[in-house]
Amino acid sequence: MTLPASFLIEICYLIATALFVLSLMWLSAPATARHGVWAGEAGMVLAVGGTLFEKGIIDLQWVIVALAIGAAIGIPLGLVHMTAVPQRTAVSHAFGACCVTLVGTAEFFLRSPNVPKFIMSVLSLEVILGGLTFTGSLIAAGKLQELKFIPQRPVTYRGQNIVNLTILAAAIVMGVLLVLNPGQPILFLSMVGISLVVGVMLIIPIGGADMPTVISLLNSYAGLSAAAMGFVLNSKLLIVAGALDGSSGFILSVIMCKAMNRSFTNVLFGAFGQVQAAAAGAAEARTVRSASAEEAAGILAAASKVVIVPGYGMAVAQAQHKVRELYDILTKKGVEVTFGIHPVAGRMPGHMNVLLAEADIPYDRLHEMDDVNSDLPQTDVALIIGANDVTNPAARTDTSSPIYGMPILDVDKARTVMVIKRSMNPGFAGIDNPLYYLDHTLMLFGDAKGFVGDIVRELSGGAHH
Protein backbone atom coordinates (compact mmCIF):
# COMPACT_ATOMS: atom_id res chain seq x y z
CA MET A 1 0.00 0.00 0.00
CA THR A 2 1.37 3.42 -0.90
CA LEU A 3 0.49 6.41 1.21
CA PRO A 4 -1.07 9.34 -0.65
CA ALA A 5 0.93 12.58 -0.56
CA SER A 6 -1.86 14.45 1.18
CA PHE A 7 -1.64 12.03 4.11
CA LEU A 8 2.12 12.59 4.44
CA ILE A 9 1.57 16.35 4.38
CA GLU A 10 -0.99 16.02 7.16
CA ILE A 11 1.59 14.05 9.17
CA CYS A 12 4.03 16.94 8.68
CA TYR A 13 1.40 19.31 10.07
CA LEU A 14 0.77 16.99 13.01
CA ILE A 15 4.45 16.88 13.94
CA ALA A 16 4.72 20.65 13.44
CA THR A 17 1.82 21.15 15.86
CA ALA A 18 3.54 19.00 18.48
CA LEU A 19 6.78 20.94 17.99
CA PHE A 20 4.96 24.25 18.48
CA VAL A 21 3.54 23.09 21.80
CA LEU A 22 6.96 21.80 22.89
CA SER A 23 8.45 25.10 21.83
CA LEU A 24 6.28 27.01 24.29
CA MET A 25 6.84 24.42 27.03
CA TRP A 26 10.61 24.80 26.74
CA LEU A 27 10.29 28.56 26.82
CA SER A 28 9.08 28.39 30.43
CA ALA A 29 12.60 28.67 31.93
CA PRO A 30 15.76 30.44 30.73
CA ALA A 31 17.79 27.21 30.84
CA THR A 32 15.70 25.40 28.19
CA ALA A 33 14.29 28.42 26.38
CA ARG A 34 16.57 28.28 23.36
CA HIS A 35 15.48 24.70 22.64
CA GLY A 36 12.05 26.23 22.33
CA VAL A 37 13.22 28.41 19.47
CA TRP A 38 14.78 25.43 17.71
CA ALA A 39 11.63 23.33 18.10
CA GLY A 40 9.58 26.19 16.70
CA GLU A 41 11.93 26.56 13.75
CA ALA A 42 11.86 22.84 13.02
CA GLY A 43 8.07 22.83 13.14
CA MET A 44 7.93 25.81 10.82
CA VAL A 45 10.29 24.27 8.27
CA LEU A 46 8.29 21.04 8.31
CA ALA A 47 4.95 22.81 7.89
CA VAL A 48 6.08 25.17 5.14
CA GLY A 49 8.03 22.41 3.38
CA GLY A 50 5.01 20.09 3.49
CA THR A 51 2.75 22.80 2.10
CA LEU A 52 4.97 23.27 -0.95
CA PHE A 53 4.01 19.70 -1.96
CA GLU A 54 0.25 20.28 -1.65
CA LYS A 55 -1.59 19.34 -4.81
CA GLY A 56 -2.75 22.14 -7.06
CA ILE A 57 0.29 24.33 -6.51
CA ILE A 58 1.22 25.51 -9.97
CA ASP A 59 3.16 28.68 -9.22
CA LEU A 60 5.84 27.25 -7.00
CA GLN A 61 8.54 29.57 -8.37
CA TRP A 62 6.50 32.66 -7.42
CA VAL A 63 5.84 31.28 -3.96
CA ILE A 64 9.57 30.85 -3.48
CA VAL A 65 10.21 34.40 -4.67
CA ALA A 66 7.71 35.69 -2.09
CA LEU A 67 9.27 33.56 0.64
CA ALA A 68 12.69 34.97 -0.24
CA ILE A 69 11.45 38.58 -0.18
CA GLY A 70 9.76 37.96 3.17
CA ALA A 71 12.96 36.50 4.58
CA ALA A 72 14.94 39.48 3.30
CA ILE A 73 12.56 41.85 5.13
CA GLY A 74 12.52 39.66 8.22
CA ILE A 75 16.28 39.61 8.79
CA PRO A 76 16.65 43.35 9.54
CA LEU A 77 13.48 43.14 11.66
CA GLY A 78 15.17 40.40 13.65
CA LEU A 79 18.33 42.42 14.13
CA VAL A 80 16.85 45.64 15.58
CA HIS A 81 18.40 47.12 18.69
CA MET A 82 16.98 45.77 21.97
CA THR A 83 15.55 49.16 22.94
CA ALA A 84 13.41 49.01 19.77
CA VAL A 85 11.86 45.65 20.64
CA PRO A 86 8.45 47.06 21.69
CA GLN A 87 7.87 48.79 18.37
CA ARG A 88 9.26 45.82 16.44
CA THR A 89 6.76 43.61 18.23
CA ALA A 90 3.93 45.97 17.31
CA VAL A 91 5.07 45.93 13.68
CA SER A 92 5.12 42.14 13.64
CA HIS A 93 1.57 42.05 15.03
CA ALA A 94 0.63 44.31 12.11
CA PHE A 95 2.31 42.00 9.58
CA GLY A 96 0.63 38.91 11.02
CA ALA A 97 -2.77 40.60 10.94
CA CYS A 98 -2.09 41.87 7.42
CA CYS A 99 -1.44 38.33 6.18
CA VAL A 100 -4.61 37.01 7.81
CA THR A 101 -6.78 39.85 6.47
CA LEU A 102 -5.46 39.47 2.91
CA VAL A 103 -5.97 35.71 2.93
CA GLY A 104 -9.49 36.18 4.32
CA THR A 105 -10.33 38.72 1.63
CA ALA A 106 -9.03 36.46 -1.14
CA GLU A 107 -10.97 33.48 0.25
CA PHE A 108 -14.16 35.56 0.23
CA PHE A 109 -13.76 36.54 -3.41
CA LEU A 110 -12.92 32.96 -4.44
CA ARG A 111 -15.97 31.53 -2.72
CA SER A 112 -18.61 34.27 -2.93
CA PRO A 113 -21.58 34.00 -3.40
CA ASN A 114 -21.57 30.35 -2.26
CA VAL A 115 -20.21 30.74 1.24
CA PRO A 116 -21.79 28.53 3.93
CA LYS A 117 -23.13 30.47 6.93
CA PHE A 118 -20.58 29.20 9.41
CA ILE A 119 -17.63 29.87 7.11
CA MET A 120 -18.93 33.35 6.41
CA SER A 121 -19.20 34.13 10.12
CA VAL A 122 -15.62 33.05 10.90
CA LEU A 123 -14.46 34.83 7.77
CA SER A 124 -16.08 38.05 9.01
CA LEU A 125 -14.51 37.56 12.43
CA GLU A 126 -11.15 36.90 10.78
CA VAL A 127 -11.09 40.10 8.72
CA ILE A 128 -12.62 42.34 11.42
CA LEU A 129 -10.04 41.22 14.02
CA GLY A 130 -7.29 41.16 11.42
CA GLY A 131 -8.15 44.60 10.06
CA LEU A 132 -8.32 46.36 13.41
CA THR A 133 -5.18 44.62 14.64
CA PHE A 134 -3.34 45.69 11.48
CA THR A 135 -3.98 49.43 11.77
CA GLY A 136 -4.06 49.41 15.58
CA SER A 137 -0.62 47.81 15.72
CA LEU A 138 0.77 50.26 13.18
CA ILE A 139 -0.45 53.18 15.31
CA ALA A 140 0.99 51.55 18.44
CA ALA A 141 4.31 51.03 16.66
CA GLY A 142 4.27 54.67 15.53
CA LYS A 143 3.65 55.89 19.08
CA LEU A 144 6.42 53.67 20.44
CA GLN A 145 8.84 54.83 17.75
CA GLU A 146 7.75 58.41 18.55
CA LEU A 147 7.04 59.25 14.93
CA LYS A 148 6.28 62.93 14.51
CA PHE A 149 2.95 62.59 12.68
CA ILE A 150 1.45 60.26 15.31
CA PRO A 151 0.45 61.98 18.55
CA GLN A 152 2.24 60.56 21.62
CA ARG A 153 -0.18 61.89 24.19
CA PRO A 154 -3.56 60.19 24.31
CA VAL A 155 -5.98 61.82 21.84
CA THR A 156 -9.36 62.10 23.48
CA TYR A 157 -12.60 63.88 22.74
CA ARG A 158 -16.10 63.97 24.14
CA GLY A 159 -18.19 60.92 23.22
CA GLN A 160 -15.15 59.00 22.00
CA ASN A 161 -16.27 55.68 23.42
CA ILE A 162 -19.71 56.00 21.85
CA VAL A 163 -18.14 56.78 18.47
CA ASN A 164 -15.75 53.80 18.76
CA LEU A 165 -18.44 51.37 19.82
CA THR A 166 -20.75 52.59 17.05
CA ILE A 167 -18.25 52.01 14.26
CA LEU A 168 -17.27 48.63 15.72
CA ALA A 169 -20.97 47.72 15.88
CA ALA A 170 -21.36 48.82 12.25
CA ALA A 171 -18.62 46.40 11.20
CA ILE A 172 -20.30 43.58 13.13
CA VAL A 173 -23.71 44.35 11.60
CA MET A 174 -22.13 44.18 8.14
CA GLY A 175 -20.66 40.80 9.07
CA VAL A 176 -24.11 39.55 10.06
CA LEU A 177 -25.64 40.83 6.80
CA LEU A 178 -22.92 38.99 4.88
CA VAL A 179 -23.68 35.77 6.72
CA LEU A 180 -27.32 36.11 5.62
CA ASN A 181 -26.34 36.96 2.04
CA PRO A 182 -22.67 36.41 1.14
CA GLY A 183 -23.02 37.66 -2.47
CA GLN A 184 -22.19 41.30 -1.61
CA PRO A 185 -18.56 42.12 -2.38
CA ILE A 186 -19.00 45.87 -1.79
CA LEU A 187 -20.38 45.22 1.67
CA PHE A 188 -17.45 42.91 2.41
CA LEU A 189 -14.92 45.53 1.38
CA SER A 190 -16.73 48.17 3.46
CA MET A 191 -16.52 45.84 6.45
CA VAL A 192 -12.76 45.48 5.96
CA GLY A 193 -12.43 49.26 5.56
CA ILE A 194 -14.38 50.00 8.72
CA SER A 195 -12.28 47.48 10.69
CA LEU A 196 -9.17 49.34 9.59
CA VAL A 197 -10.71 52.59 10.89
CA VAL A 198 -11.67 50.93 14.19
CA GLY A 199 -8.03 49.94 14.76
CA VAL A 200 -6.88 53.56 14.47
CA MET A 201 -9.68 54.92 16.65
CA LEU A 202 -9.09 52.34 19.41
CA ILE A 203 -5.36 52.98 19.76
CA ILE A 204 -5.24 56.79 19.27
CA PRO A 205 -6.51 57.46 22.85
CA ILE A 206 -3.93 55.18 24.47
CA GLY A 207 -0.84 56.54 26.21
CA GLY A 208 2.62 55.10 26.71
CA ALA A 209 2.03 53.72 30.20
CA ASP A 210 -0.78 51.51 28.86
CA MET A 211 1.31 50.12 26.00
CA PRO A 212 2.21 46.84 27.77
CA THR A 213 -1.48 45.97 28.06
CA VAL A 214 -2.35 47.13 24.57
CA ILE A 215 0.49 45.24 22.90
CA SER A 216 -0.61 42.10 24.73
CA LEU A 217 -4.22 42.60 23.65
CA LEU A 218 -3.21 43.13 20.02
CA ASN A 219 -1.12 39.97 20.29
CA SER A 220 -4.21 38.12 21.45
CA TYR A 221 -6.34 39.50 18.58
CA ALA A 222 -3.68 38.54 16.03
CA GLY A 223 -3.76 34.98 17.39
CA LEU A 224 -7.55 34.76 17.37
CA SER A 225 -7.79 36.02 13.81
CA ALA A 226 -5.27 33.37 12.74
CA ALA A 227 -7.34 30.70 14.51
CA ALA A 228 -10.43 31.96 12.67
CA MET A 229 -8.48 31.57 9.43
CA GLY A 230 -7.75 27.98 10.48
CA PHE A 231 -11.50 27.34 10.68
CA VAL A 232 -12.01 28.81 7.19
CA LEU A 233 -9.23 26.73 5.66
CA ASN A 234 -9.98 23.71 7.85
CA SER A 235 -6.36 23.66 9.04
CA LYS A 236 -5.88 22.17 12.51
CA LEU A 237 -2.30 23.40 12.59
CA LEU A 238 -3.44 26.99 12.16
CA ILE A 239 -6.21 26.61 14.71
CA VAL A 240 -3.72 25.33 17.30
CA ALA A 241 -1.07 27.98 16.55
CA GLY A 242 -3.72 30.71 16.64
CA ALA A 243 -5.21 29.43 19.89
CA LEU A 244 -1.75 29.28 21.52
CA ASP A 245 -0.94 32.81 20.42
CA GLY A 246 -4.39 34.04 21.40
CA SER A 247 -4.20 32.57 24.89
CA SER A 248 -0.64 33.84 25.34
CA GLY A 249 -1.67 37.39 24.49
CA PHE A 250 -4.72 37.08 26.71
CA ILE A 251 -2.76 35.85 29.73
CA LEU A 252 -0.21 38.64 29.31
CA SER A 253 -3.00 41.22 29.07
CA VAL A 254 -4.53 39.91 32.29
CA ILE A 255 -1.16 40.06 34.07
CA MET A 256 -0.61 43.63 32.84
CA CYS A 257 -4.11 44.73 33.85
CA LYS A 258 -3.69 43.24 37.33
CA ALA A 259 -0.33 44.98 37.68
CA MET A 260 -2.07 48.29 37.03
CA ASN A 261 -5.21 47.44 38.99
CA ARG A 262 -7.35 48.18 35.95
CA SER A 263 -9.87 46.29 33.87
CA PHE A 264 -9.68 45.61 30.13
CA THR A 265 -12.52 48.00 29.44
CA ASN A 266 -10.78 50.67 31.49
CA VAL A 267 -7.61 50.34 29.43
CA LEU A 268 -9.43 50.34 26.09
CA PHE A 269 -12.14 52.85 26.87
CA GLY A 270 -10.70 55.12 29.55
CA ALA A 271 -7.66 57.04 28.33
CA PHE A 272 -5.37 57.71 31.30
CA GLY A 273 -4.75 61.34 30.39
CA GLN A 274 -8.18 62.54 31.46
CA VAL A 275 -8.15 61.71 35.14
CA GLN A 276 -5.33 63.68 36.67
CA ALA A 277 -6.17 67.36 36.52
CA ALA A 278 -7.52 67.40 40.08
CA ALA A 279 -4.59 65.72 41.83
CA ALA A 280 -1.85 68.15 40.75
CA GLY A 281 -2.64 71.21 42.91
CA ALA A 282 -1.28 70.56 46.40
CA ALA A 283 2.36 69.80 45.53
CA GLU A 284 3.83 73.31 45.33
CA ALA A 285 5.19 74.09 48.78
CA ARG A 286 6.83 70.80 49.74
CA THR A 287 10.61 70.54 49.73
CA VAL A 288 12.86 67.81 48.46
CA ARG A 289 16.39 66.84 49.43
CA SER A 290 18.86 66.41 46.64
CA ALA A 291 22.33 64.88 46.61
CA SER A 292 25.42 64.83 44.40
CA ALA A 293 26.97 61.80 42.72
CA GLU A 294 29.74 61.84 45.34
CA GLU A 295 27.28 61.67 48.24
CA ALA A 296 25.25 58.98 46.48
CA ALA A 297 28.40 56.93 45.87
CA GLY A 298 29.31 57.19 49.54
CA ILE A 299 25.90 55.94 50.67
CA LEU A 300 25.92 53.07 48.18
CA ALA A 301 29.44 51.99 49.15
CA ALA A 302 28.43 51.87 52.81
CA ALA A 303 25.33 49.76 52.13
CA SER A 304 25.19 46.01 52.42
CA LYS A 305 21.98 45.51 50.43
CA VAL A 306 20.86 47.58 47.44
CA VAL A 307 17.77 47.19 45.26
CA ILE A 308 17.79 48.94 41.88
CA VAL A 309 14.39 49.71 40.37
CA PRO A 310 14.59 50.43 36.62
CA GLY A 311 11.82 51.95 34.53
CA TYR A 312 11.17 53.24 31.04
CA GLY A 313 13.43 56.24 31.75
CA MET A 314 16.41 53.86 31.91
CA ALA A 315 15.53 52.56 28.44
CA VAL A 316 15.11 56.07 27.03
CA ALA A 317 18.47 57.19 28.43
CA GLN A 318 20.13 53.92 27.25
CA ALA A 319 21.54 53.71 30.76
CA GLN A 320 21.50 49.90 31.12
CA HIS A 321 25.21 49.45 30.37
CA LYS A 322 26.20 52.08 32.94
CA VAL A 323 23.86 50.34 35.38
CA ARG A 324 25.77 47.12 34.73
CA GLU A 325 29.04 48.90 35.59
CA LEU A 326 27.44 50.10 38.82
CA TYR A 327 26.27 46.55 39.54
CA ASP A 328 29.78 45.17 38.90
CA ILE A 329 31.59 47.67 41.08
CA LEU A 330 29.15 47.39 43.99
CA THR A 331 29.20 43.59 43.79
CA LYS A 332 33.00 43.68 43.86
CA LYS A 333 32.83 45.79 47.01
CA GLY A 334 30.69 43.10 48.62
CA VAL A 335 27.35 44.91 48.33
CA GLU A 336 24.42 42.62 47.53
CA VAL A 337 22.67 44.14 44.51
CA THR A 338 19.34 42.97 43.12
CA PHE A 339 16.90 44.47 40.65
CA GLY A 340 13.20 44.99 41.35
CA ILE A 341 11.16 44.57 38.19
CA HIS A 342 7.56 45.73 38.15
CA PRO A 343 5.43 43.84 35.59
CA VAL A 344 4.47 47.03 33.73
CA ALA A 345 7.86 48.75 33.91
CA GLY A 346 8.72 49.75 30.35
CA ARG A 347 6.62 49.56 27.24
CA MET A 348 5.91 45.84 26.89
CA PRO A 349 5.78 42.75 29.12
CA GLY A 350 9.31 41.77 30.19
CA HIS A 351 10.90 44.88 28.62
CA MET A 352 13.27 45.64 31.54
CA ASN A 353 14.46 42.03 31.81
CA VAL A 354 15.57 42.02 28.19
CA LEU A 355 17.41 45.33 28.49
CA LEU A 356 19.23 44.26 31.66
CA ALA A 357 20.04 40.85 30.22
CA GLU A 358 21.45 42.63 27.17
CA ALA A 359 23.73 44.57 29.52
CA ASP A 360 24.99 41.20 30.86
CA ILE A 361 23.29 41.36 34.24
CA PRO A 362 22.66 37.76 35.34
CA TYR A 363 18.95 36.93 35.29
CA ASP A 364 18.93 35.48 38.80
CA ARG A 365 19.55 39.05 40.03
CA LEU A 366 16.28 40.22 38.43
CA HIS A 367 13.52 39.78 40.98
CA GLU A 368 9.77 39.97 40.65
CA MET A 369 7.65 42.46 42.54
CA ASP A 370 6.48 40.17 45.35
CA ASP A 371 9.99 38.91 46.17
CA VAL A 372 11.38 42.42 46.17
CA ASN A 373 8.64 43.75 48.39
CA SER A 374 9.40 41.21 51.09
CA ASP A 375 13.09 42.22 50.91
CA LEU A 376 12.70 45.99 50.84
CA PRO A 377 12.22 46.60 54.61
CA GLN A 378 15.69 45.01 55.14
CA THR A 379 17.24 46.97 52.28
CA ASP A 380 19.71 49.80 52.86
CA VAL A 381 19.26 51.64 49.60
CA ALA A 382 16.55 51.54 46.95
CA LEU A 383 17.91 53.22 43.82
CA ILE A 384 15.21 54.20 41.32
CA ILE A 385 16.32 54.82 37.76
CA GLY A 386 13.72 56.21 35.39
CA ALA A 387 10.71 54.63 37.12
CA ASN A 388 7.92 56.69 38.64
CA ASP A 389 4.33 55.48 38.95
CA VAL A 390 5.34 51.92 39.88
CA THR A 391 7.03 53.31 43.01
CA ASN A 392 4.33 55.81 44.01
CA PRO A 393 3.18 55.16 47.60
CA ALA A 394 -0.02 57.08 46.85
CA ALA A 395 -1.19 53.85 45.22
CA ARG A 396 -1.33 52.33 48.73
CA THR A 397 -2.65 55.24 50.74
CA ASP A 398 -4.38 57.95 48.70
CA THR A 399 -7.87 56.86 47.68
CA SER A 400 -8.22 59.91 45.44
CA SER A 401 -5.15 59.05 43.37
CA PRO A 402 -5.87 57.76 39.87
CA ILE A 403 -3.48 54.87 40.52
CA TYR A 404 -4.94 53.98 43.93
CA GLY A 405 -4.92 50.20 44.38
CA MET A 406 -2.22 49.54 41.82
CA PRO A 407 0.36 47.09 43.23
CA ILE A 408 3.67 48.96 43.57
CA LEU A 409 7.25 48.30 44.63
CA ASP A 410 7.36 49.48 48.26
CA VAL A 411 10.64 51.32 47.87
CA ASP A 412 9.66 53.82 50.58
CA LYS A 413 10.26 51.01 53.11
CA ALA A 414 13.99 50.91 52.36
CA ARG A 415 16.28 52.80 54.77
CA THR A 416 17.33 55.27 52.08
CA VAL A 417 15.60 55.95 48.79
CA MET A 418 17.53 57.51 45.91
CA VAL A 419 15.71 58.65 42.79
CA ILE A 420 17.53 59.56 39.59
CA LYS A 421 15.31 61.96 37.71
CA ARG A 422 15.74 64.77 35.21
CA SER A 423 13.57 67.28 37.06
CA MET A 424 10.56 67.44 39.35
CA ASN A 425 8.15 67.16 36.39
CA PRO A 426 5.61 64.42 36.98
CA GLY A 427 5.98 61.15 35.04
CA PHE A 428 4.28 59.99 31.89
CA ALA A 429 0.89 59.59 33.53
CA GLY A 430 1.17 63.09 35.02
CA ILE A 431 0.64 61.97 38.62
CA ASP A 432 2.56 63.59 41.49
CA ASN A 433 4.71 61.18 43.51
CA PRO A 434 4.79 61.77 47.33
CA LEU A 435 7.84 59.46 47.50
CA TYR A 436 10.03 62.40 46.46
CA TYR A 437 9.12 64.45 49.55
CA LEU A 438 9.89 61.80 52.16
CA ASP A 439 12.62 62.53 54.74
CA HIS A 440 14.71 59.53 53.73
CA THR A 441 14.46 60.22 50.00
CA LEU A 442 17.36 61.78 48.10
CA MET A 443 16.73 63.19 44.65
CA LEU A 444 19.62 62.77 42.22
CA PHE A 445 18.85 65.27 39.48
CA GLY A 446 20.31 64.49 36.08
CA ASP A 447 20.31 62.25 33.05
CA ALA A 448 20.13 58.59 34.08
CA LYS A 449 23.11 57.49 32.00
CA GLY A 450 25.27 60.46 32.99
CA PHE A 451 24.43 60.28 36.69
CA VAL A 452 25.00 56.55 37.01
CA GLY A 453 28.28 57.06 35.15
CA ASP A 454 29.28 59.74 37.68
CA ILE A 455 28.48 57.44 40.60
CA VAL A 456 30.57 54.67 39.03
CA ARG A 457 33.47 57.10 38.58
CA GLU A 458 33.26 58.19 42.23
CA LEU A 459 33.17 54.57 43.39
CA SER A 460 36.13 53.47 41.26
CA GLY A 461 38.08 56.63 42.13
CA GLY A 462 37.71 55.80 45.80
CA ALA A 463 39.00 52.30 45.20
CA HIS A 464 42.23 53.48 43.56
CA HIS A 465 43.35 56.04 46.12
Place this chain on the structure above:
Amino acid sequence: MTSDVLINSLFVFMLAGFLGFQVIKRVSPLLHTPLMSLTNALDAIAVVGAILLAGRHESKLAFWLGMVAIVAATSNIVGGFLITDRMLKMFKSTRPQKQQP
Protein backbone atom coordinates in the same frame (compact mmCIF):
# COMPACT_ATOMS: atom_id res chain seq x y z
CA MET B 1 -18.16 22.10 5.14
CA THR B 2 -20.11 19.46 6.99
CA SER B 3 -20.99 19.88 10.63
CA ASP B 4 -18.59 17.02 11.41
CA VAL B 5 -15.61 19.05 10.27
CA LEU B 6 -16.90 22.05 12.17
CA ILE B 7 -17.25 20.11 15.42
CA ASN B 8 -13.77 18.65 14.97
CA SER B 9 -12.33 22.12 14.50
CA LEU B 10 -14.14 23.47 17.56
CA PHE B 11 -12.78 20.60 19.66
CA VAL B 12 -9.26 21.30 18.47
CA PHE B 13 -9.65 25.00 19.19
CA MET B 14 -11.02 24.43 22.67
CA LEU B 15 -8.33 21.93 23.65
CA ALA B 16 -5.56 24.08 22.20
CA GLY B 17 -6.93 27.04 24.13
CA PHE B 18 -6.81 25.17 27.44
CA LEU B 19 -3.37 23.79 26.64
CA GLY B 20 -2.20 27.29 25.77
CA PHE B 21 -3.36 28.65 29.14
CA GLN B 22 -1.60 25.88 31.06
CA VAL B 23 1.66 26.17 29.13
CA ILE B 24 1.84 29.97 29.01
CA LYS B 25 0.99 30.36 32.70
CA ARG B 26 4.28 28.60 33.49
CA VAL B 27 6.45 30.92 31.46
CA SER B 28 8.64 32.97 33.79
CA PRO B 29 7.89 36.73 33.74
CA LEU B 30 11.60 37.12 32.97
CA LEU B 31 10.85 35.82 29.49
CA HIS B 32 7.61 37.60 28.65
CA THR B 33 9.20 39.63 25.85
CA PRO B 34 10.74 36.59 24.10
CA LEU B 35 7.44 34.77 24.68
CA MET B 36 5.64 37.41 22.70
CA SER B 37 8.13 37.38 19.84
CA LEU B 38 8.13 33.57 19.73
CA THR B 39 4.33 33.23 19.66
CA ASN B 40 4.39 35.86 16.96
CA ALA B 41 6.71 33.76 14.84
CA LEU B 42 4.63 30.62 15.44
CA ASP B 43 1.46 32.52 14.59
CA ALA B 44 2.96 33.33 11.20
CA ILE B 45 2.22 29.71 10.28
CA ALA B 46 -0.66 31.49 8.55
CA VAL B 47 1.85 31.55 5.70
CA VAL B 48 0.55 28.07 4.88
CA GLY B 49 -2.80 29.52 3.83
CA ALA B 50 -1.07 32.24 1.85
CA ILE B 51 1.13 29.73 0.01
CA LEU B 52 -1.94 27.76 -1.07
CA LEU B 53 -3.62 30.93 -2.34
CA ALA B 54 -0.66 32.18 -4.34
CA GLY B 55 0.47 28.74 -5.45
CA ARG B 56 -2.91 27.59 -6.75
CA HIS B 57 -3.43 30.84 -8.66
CA GLU B 58 -7.22 30.43 -8.91
CA SER B 59 -7.67 34.11 -9.74
CA LYS B 60 -5.39 37.09 -10.30
CA LEU B 61 -6.68 38.71 -7.10
CA ALA B 62 -6.11 35.60 -4.99
CA PHE B 63 -2.61 35.22 -6.41
CA TRP B 64 -1.49 38.77 -5.61
CA LEU B 65 -3.13 38.94 -2.19
CA GLY B 66 -1.50 35.59 -1.46
CA MET B 67 1.90 36.83 -2.58
CA VAL B 68 1.76 39.89 -0.31
CA ALA B 69 0.51 37.71 2.54
CA ILE B 70 3.45 35.32 2.09
CA VAL B 71 5.91 38.22 2.27
CA ALA B 72 4.26 39.60 5.45
CA ALA B 73 4.12 36.23 7.20
CA THR B 74 7.61 35.11 6.19
CA SER B 75 9.15 38.31 7.50
CA ASN B 76 7.46 37.52 10.84
CA ILE B 77 8.77 33.97 10.83
CA VAL B 78 12.37 34.91 10.06
CA GLY B 79 12.41 38.09 12.15
CA GLY B 80 10.52 36.51 15.05
CA PHE B 81 12.77 33.47 15.47
CA LEU B 82 15.89 35.55 14.95
CA ILE B 83 15.12 38.15 17.61
CA THR B 84 13.79 35.57 20.08
CA ASP B 85 17.03 33.64 19.85
CA ARG B 86 19.08 36.82 20.16
CA MET B 87 17.21 37.75 23.33
CA LEU B 88 17.43 34.32 24.89
CA LYS B 89 21.18 34.15 24.24
CA MET B 90 21.57 37.21 26.46
CA PHE B 91 19.97 35.65 29.52
CA LYS B 92 22.86 34.37 31.64
CA SER B 93 22.95 33.14 35.20
CA THR B 94 25.59 34.05 37.83
CA ARG B 95 26.39 30.46 38.61
CA PRO B 96 28.71 29.03 35.92
CA GLN B 97 31.15 31.73 34.76
CA LYS B 98 30.82 35.43 35.50
CA GLN B 99 33.03 37.90 37.32
CA GLN B 100 34.90 39.02 34.23
CA PRO B 101 33.92 42.70 34.12
